[in-house]
Amino acid sequence: MVPAPAFTLEPMGEDALLLRFGERIDAALNAQVHAAARALRDAALPGLEELVPAYASLLLRLDAATAADADRMSAMERRVRAVLDALAGGAEAPAGAAAARAIEIPVCYGGDFGPDLEDVAAHAGLDADAVIALHAAGDYRVAMLGFAPGFPYLLGLDPRLHAPRLATPRTRVPAGAVAIGGAQTGIYPRALPGGWRIVGRTPLALFDLAREPACLLAPGDRVRFRAIDAAAFARLAGDGA
Template structure:
């Protein structure tokens, strides 16, 4: 049985969007499951311009010419009240091949030293879990995943790199994630996938979407 969670706060987010936000003490798998189940139901209703899930919140954007703020809030509250919400189907499972360490993972030794583990042990630990895609941002395709194993938690770089290659797999505090494009970044990079998480000329543009599941496959 999933742990019981408190109801979220629901408030206007501008004049044509709602912010639904749960109070959590760190990452909550139950809250994130609820967020993605709610996001799926809102998308299924076809009443929203955009639905954007996060770790502990969700923003839904609606057409103010067709729906009022009050009607939208009532719709969200009605969905949240249903007992079947958390049984919504989880997103697709995507296997992500990763070249760990060496030139692909310039911060692998830092993580090994911090975790007091060998390279092989870090790789095994990082790749043994199935991760949830909790949210997408801050650049196209950047994939924020559910927590890395506790032993691998490590702060961001004190000075971000000017360029982090697309496909880089990194750790920042308790998070693990994948860079969708080359960009500046301060995550501790432990590997790189040859897959393109984002391609503007591809349909769909994104290999992963919020709610999907990821399993890393060492190469």
């Protein structure tokens, strides 16, 4: 059960409100963010166009008519507070409320697919197979999408695998790279610069404009990794995974 949220509500620019639940990266705070997002989405408040979760905050983007009218803005703030007060009071989720999706991500670890795997293992005082086993055993949650379209910041990394970012970031990290940065793990959706330590690579396309929705993962999704070999990677990549 997600604890009752304590929050502040403040303007953000000309057409948005920001709900703050805290100031740190914390799984419990992030769970409150996603519980609030679900409650507000289910409430279908008039004038609320988009919800954008982050680690400890939730952005509420409003339509132009609401943003331009002080009375409508005040009414929106009251409605938002009422929804969250009901959540704090233990109100049941509406019938049909969507449960978090569970997504499996196949990953080929080590070698050319994960050039930093051995460094992560050395930092952890483990061998490479133990790092793979720990990483693939994690039950992760998409805390937020950011940095680039489709890039998931995943909470749930085993503390033994926490590793510092590279002192000098790479100018190009391949699409699908599965990497560790500090206490987080994530997946590069396309070729990008990056300083996280690459432990493997998935053949799945994390972001594809020809797909609906374009992002494979969404905030709040649960993620599990599954170790595969190079042959399976090639087969899945060839199938357009």
